[in-house]
Amino acid sequence: MTHVIACIDGSDSAPAVCGYAAWASLSLDAPLTFLHVLDKRQYPTAANLSGNIGLGSREHLLDELATLDEQRGKLALEQGRIILAAAKEWAMAEGADAPESKQRHGDLLESLQELESEMRLLVIGLQGESSGGLSQHVGSQLESVIRVMRRPILVTPTNFRKPEHAMLAFDGSATTRKGVEMLASSPLLKGLPIHLVMIGPVSDESTKQLDWAQKILLNAGLTVRAEIRDGEIEPTLHAYQKEHGIDLLVMGAYGHSRIRQFLVGSTTTNMLRTATSPVLLLR
Amino acid sequence: MACAMLFCAIYCLEILMLHSLKQTWFSNIRGDLLAGIVVALALIPEAIAFSIIAGVDPKVGLYASFCIAVVIAFVGGRPGMISAATGAMALLMVTLVKDHGLEYLLAATLLCGVLQIGAGYLKLGSLMRFVSRSVVTGFVNALAILIFMAQLPELTNVTWHVYAMTAAGLGIIYLFPYVPRIGKLIPSPLVCIIALTAIAMTVGLDIRTVGDMGQLPDTLPIFLWPDVPLNFETLAIIFPYSAALAVVGLLESMMTATIIDDLTDTPSNKNRECKGQGVANIASGLLGGMAGCAMIGQSIINVKSGGRSRLSSLAAGVFLLLMVVFLGDWLKQIPMAALVAVMIMVSIGTFSWDSLRNLKKHPLSTNIVMVVTVVVVVATHNLAFGVLAGVLLAAMFFANKVGHYMDVSSSLDEGTEHRIYTVTGQVFFSSADKFVAAFDFKEALDKVTVDLSRAHFWDITAVAALDKVVIKFRREGTDVEVLGLNEASTTIVDRFGVHDKPDAIDQLMGH
Numbered sequence: 200m201t202h203v204i205a206c207i208d209g210s211d212s213a214p215a216v217c218g219y220a221a222w223a224s225l226s227l228d229a230p231l232t233f234l235h236v237l238d239k240r241q242y243p244t245a246a247n248l249s250g251n252i253g254l255g256s257r258e259h260l261l262d263e264l265a266t267l268d269e270q271r272g273k274l275a276l277e278q279g280r281i282i283l284a285a286a287k288e289w290a291m292a293e294g295a296d297a298p299e300s301k302q303r304h305g306d307l308l309e310s311l312q313e314l315e316s317e318m319r320l321l322v323i324g325l326q327g328e329s330s331g332g333l334s335q336h337v338g339s340q341l342e343s344v345i346r347v348m349r350r351p352i353l354v355t356p357t358n359f360r361k362p363e364h365a366m367l368a369f370d371g372s373a374t375t376r377k378g379v380e381m382l383a384s385s386p387l388l389k390g391l392p393i394h395l396v397m398i399g400p401v402s403d404e405s406t407k408q409l410d411w412a413q414k415i416l417l418n419a420g421l422t423v424r425a426e427i428r429d430g431e432i433e434p435t436l437h438a439y440q441k442e443h444g445i446d447l448l449v450m451g452a453y454g455h456s457r458i459r460q461f462l463v464g465s466t467t468t469n470m471l472r473t474a475t476s477p478v479l480l481l482r
Numbered sequence: 483m484a485c486a487m488l489f490c491a492i493y494c495l496e497i498l499m500l501h502s503l504k505q506t507w508f509s510n511i512r513g514d515l516l517a518g519i520v521v522a523l524a525l526i527p528e529a530i531a532f533s534i535i536a537g538v539d540p541k542v543g544l545y546a547s548f549c550i551a552v553v554i555a556f557v558g559g560r561p562g563m564i565s566a567a568t569g570a571m572a573l574l575m576v577t578l579v580k581d582h583g584l585e586y587l588l589a590a591t592l593l594c595g596v597l598q599i600g601a602g603y604l605k606l607g608s609l610m611r612f613v614s615r616s617v618v619t620g621f622v623n624a625l626a627i628l629i630f631m632a633q634l635p636e637l638t639n640v641t642w643h644v645y646a647m648t649a650a651g652l653g654i655i656y657l658f659p660y661v662p663r664i665g666k667l668i669p670s671p672l673v674c675i676i677a678l679t680a681i682a683m684t685v686g687l688d689i690r691t692v693g694d695m696g697q698l699p700d701t702l703p704i705f706l707w708p709d710v711p712l713n714f715e716t717l718a719i720i721f722p723y724s725a726a727l728a729v730v731g732l733l734e735s736m737m738t739a740t741i742i743d744d745l746t747d748t749p750s751n752k753n754r755e756c757k758g759q760g761v762a763n764i765a766s767g768l769l770g771g772m773a774g775c776a777m778i779g780q781s782i783i784n785v786k787s788g789g790r791s792r793l794s795s796l797a798a799g800v801f802l803l804l805m806v807v808f809l810g811d812w813l814k815q816i817p818m819a820a821l822v823a824v825m826i827m828v829s830i831g832t833f834s835w836d837s838l839r840n841l842k843k844h845p846l847s848t849n850i851v852m853v854v855t856v857v858v859v860v861a862t863h864n865l866a867f868g869v870l871a872g873v874l875l876a877a878m879f880f881a882n883k884v885g886h887y888m889d890v891s892s893s894l895d896e897g898t899e900h901r902i903y904t905v906t907g908q909v910f911f912s913s914a915d916k917f918v919a920a921f922d923f924k925e926a927l928d929k930v931t932v933d934l935s936r937a938h939f940w941d942i943t944a945v946a947a948l949d950k951v952v953i954k955f956r957r958e959g960t961d962v963e964v965l966g967l968n969e970a971s972t973t974i975v976d977r978f979g980v981h982d983k984p985d986a987i988d989q990l991m992g993h
Contacts, residue, residue, distance in 0.1 A: 239747065246513050246788025249659035250669030252521040257782055261745055268747065310722075372602025 202288040203231045205322040207286045211357050212324025218359030221293035224385050231298040233286045235279045236307045253453050255436040307340050321352045352480045362447040366394040374451035379412045380482040383419035395425040398432050448478045506561045512792045517789025518797025520669045525802050527821040529567045535581040535632045536572040539696035543567040544705045546771025551799030553762040559754030560739040561792045564780040569629045571773050573863045578723045588708035591773040592726035595763035602757030616848045617872035619837045620855025626833035633822045644819045651823025671824045674729040678820040680917050693814030693840045703769040731775035735759050738776035745785050779828040839953045847879040885912030890920035899928040910940035914947040923954045935966025
C-alpha cells in the first residue's frame with residue numbers, strides 16, 4: 200500500500216498518464232513506479248490458410264512460431280525500455296522524485312494483481328494502444344482492470360492538466376459514503392476545492408446526507424462546496440462540471456453485478472466514455 | 483432445445499467468470515473465423531471417413547463433429563484446440579456397431595462422456611505426467627499409421643482411376659500452396675476436393691463417391707435418447723467400449739493440449755478439458771453423434787491458419803454444419819479418392835518424422851518404448867493398450883536406471899574381525915538383489931556394522947532385503963549392528979513429506 204503505479208504503453212495517453220502519476224505521487228508523497236506489460240496475446244497472429252499439413256508440420260510450425268515470437272519479443276522489449284525511459288523523464292520534468300520502472304511479460308491484469316499489495320493508487324489511461332484513437336471508446340482492458348482491482352484508480356484522458364477543482368458525485372449510498380471517508384483520510388486532494396454534488400429532488404433526507412458528507416470533508420481540512428441539483432444523472436453532472444471548470448471527477452465504481460450490467464449497461468462505463476477530465480475511481 | 487438451453491446456461495456462467503471472456507473468445511476474431519473455415523473444410527472429409535471406419539452413416543460423424551467442436555468451444559480447457567469425431571475413437575467402435583448397432587454406440591458415447599467428467603473431477607488429467615515423451619511420440623506415430631491404414635480399403639480392389647485420382651489429389655494438396663498469391667489464401671484440401679469432384683462429374687467416372695457410403699445429414703441435428711433397454715445387460719455390453727473410448731479420448735486430448743500449449747506458448751487447464759470432453763461427448767450422443775476427442779492434425783491446421791481462441795473451434799463447428807446441411811447434394815458427389823487424399827495428408831502431417839531421424843540420437847531404451855507403443859497400437863487398434871505398454875516399459879527402464887545408483891563399500895578392522903559395510907544410494911525393488919549380493923556372508927567375522935546413513939530405502943522390498951542380510955549374518959554367528967536405519971527409511975512412508983519443505987534436497991542428499 201505504498202506505491203503509485205502507473206501503466207504505460209506506446210499509446211497517446213502515455214504522456215498524460217506520466218503527468219497525472221507524477222502529480223499523484225507528489226500529493227500523496229508516495230514513490231512512483233511505471234509499469235509496462237509485454238502481452239504476447241496482443242500481437243497479431245500469423246496465418247497461413249493453405250490448410251495442409253505435411254512432413255514434420257508440427258515441428259516446423261513450432262520453430263516458425265517461436266522464431267516469430269522471438270523477433271517480436273526482442274523488438275517489444277526494446278520498445279518497452281524506450282517507453283519506460285521516456286516516461287521516467289516526463290515524470291521527473293513534472294517534479295516526481297526518482298520514479299522506478301518495471302517491465303513484465305504476461306497479461307496486464309495478472310501483472311497488476313501481483314503488484315496489488317504494494318499499490319496505493321493505480322494510474323491508467325482511458326485508452327490503450329489497441330484503441331487506435333477512436334473517441335468515446337473505453338480501452339479494451341480498462342473495464343476488467345477496474346472491476347478486479349481493489350485499489351483506487353485514476354483514469355486519465357489523453358492530455359494532462361494539473362487538477363484545480365474536484366467534483367464528488369454523491370448519492371448517499373454506502374459506496375459513495377465510503378468514498379467520502381476515503382477522500383477525507385487521503386492527502387491526494389488536500390488544497391483542491393471539492394464540489395460535493397448530489398443529483399435528485401431536494402428533500403430533508405438528501406440535505407441531511409449531504410450535510411454529513413460536507414462535515415466529514417470539512418473536518419479533514421478540505422475546502423468543500425455542496426450542492427443538490429435535480430435532473431438526469433449524467434447530463435446534469437456534465438453540465439455542473441462545465442460550469443465550474445471541474446477537472447477531476449471522483450466516483451465509486453461498478454456497484455452492480457456483472458449480469459445486471461450485461462443487461463442494462465453500467466453508469467461507470469458510461470461516465471468514463473463521456474468524461475473529458477480524469478476520473479478517480481474509489482474502490 | 484435442451485442444447486440451446488445448455489449453451490445459454492454455459493454462456494451466462496462464462497459472463498460471470500469473465501475477465502477472460504475477451505481474451506479467450508474475442509482476442510483474435512479475424513484469425514479465428516478464417517481458421518474456423520479452413521478447419522471446417524478439413525473436418526468434413528475426416529468426419530465422413532471416420533464414420534465409414536466405425537461402420538455408421540456419414541451423418542453420425544458429421545453431427546458428432548459439429549456438436550463436439552461447438553460444445554468444447556465453451557466448456558473445454560484449451561482454447562484453440564479442435565475436437566471432433568476422430569479415427570482413434572472410431573477404431574474402438576467397430577465391433578460394437580457391427581454386433582449391436584448404432585443405438586448402442588450412442589449409449590456408449592453417453593457413458594463415455596460420464597466417465598470422462600468423472601475423470602475430470604478426480605483430476606486424472608495430472609496422471610499425464612507419467613506419460614513420457616517417447617510414449618507421446620509413439621502414440622502420435624501410431625495414430626498416423628492407423629489413419630493411413632484405415633484408407634487402405636478404399637485403395638484395394640479398385641480401378642486405376644482411383645489411384646490416379648488419389649495421386650492427383652495429393653499433388654494438389656501439397657503443390658497448390660506454391661501457386662503465387664492465391665496459394666496461401668485458399669485451403670489446398672478444398673481445392674483438391676473441388677477439382678477431383680469436378681473431374682469425376684464431367685468425365686463421368688464410375689468410382690465410389692461419398693453418397694455411396696451412407697446417409698448424409700439433411701436437417702439440423704435433433705435431440706434423441708438412444709433406443710436401448712436401460713438394464714444391466716446393456717451396461718455390460720457398452721461399459722468396456724465406453725471405458726476404452728473415455729481413456730483413449732482423454733489421452734489424445736491431453737496430448738494434443740500439450741502440443742498446442744507448446745505451439746502457442748500459453749497454458750491450458752487439463753482437468754477442465756477432461757470434463758469438457760465428457761460434456762461434449764454427452765451432447766454428441768444425445769444428438770445422434772458418435773464419441774470424439776481432440777484431433778492433433780486439425781488442431782495443428784487451426785494454429786497454422788491463425789486460430790488461437792475458443793471462437794475458432796465454435797466457428798469450425800458452425801461452418802461445418804452449415805456447409806453440410808446446405809451443400810449436402812454436392813457433398814454426395816465427392817469421390818472417395820479425394821477424401822482418401824485428404825486423410826493421407828492428415829496422416830502424414832500427424833506422423834512425427836523427426837522421431838525417425840532421432841532414432842539414431844536417442845538412447846536405446848527410449849527408442850524401444852516408442853517402437854513398442856507403436857507396435858502394440860497397430861496390433862490391437864487400441865491406443866490405450868499401446869500407451870499402457872509404453873508407460874510400463876518406460877517405468878521399468880527408469881527403475882532399472884535408478885537402481886544403478888546404489889553402491890556398497892566395506893572396510894575391515896583386522897584386529898577385532900569387525901567389518902563395516904557402507905551403503906550409498908537408492909535401495910528399492912530394482913536394486914534389492916544387488917544390495918543383498920554385495921554382502922559377503924562366507925567371511926568369518928565377529929561383528930558386522932551396516933551403515934545406512936547415506937542410503938535411501940524406498941519400499942518394503944528394500945526393508946525385506948535388509949532383514950535377509952541381518953538374519954544371514956546372525957546365522958553365521960556374527961553380531962550385526964545397523965546404523966542410520968531411521969534416516970534411510972523415512973522415504974518409505976507414502977506421504978514422504980520433504981518435497982514441500984525448502985530443505986528437502988539437503989535432507990535427501992545430505993545424510
